[in-house]
Amino acid sequence: MSDPDAKPPKILPRRPARPLVVHAVVDAAVIFVAAVLVALFVGLNVWVLAIISVILGAVCAPLTRRAEERALAERPDPPPA
Numbered sequence: 001m002s003d004p005d006a007k008p009p010k011i012l013p014r015r016p017a018r019p020l021v022v023h024a025v026v027d028a029a030v031i032f033v034a035a036v037l038v039a040l041f042v043g044l045n046v047w048v049l050a051i052i053s054v055i056l057g058a059v060c061a062p063l064t065r066r067a068e069e070r071a072l073a074e075r076p077d078p079p080p081a
Contacts (some may be wrong), residue, residue: 011078017069020061027064028057 032053039049 011076013078014075015072017065017072020065023065023068024057024061026057027060028053031056031060 032050035049035053036046040046
């Protein structure tokens with residue numbers, strides 16, 4: 001199934017982790033999208049859900065940033081050009 005002539009994937013260069021604010025916004029958006037259908041089915045107001053999502057996103061942001069830092073640290077160094 002694999003092509004013997006296929007090239008190995010390109011190694012991505014090292015980069016710093018994204019800012020904590022970016023992680024907070026993305027985490028809040030993911031929490032909101034994941035909970036919106038259940039919350040509306042139960043009868044929870046959208047604004048209450050948005051506030052809860054922002055709070056939980058701010059709480060989860062340091063955890064996801066540390067996970068990104070660990071993943072970026074495990075990247076191998078690209079070969080010299």
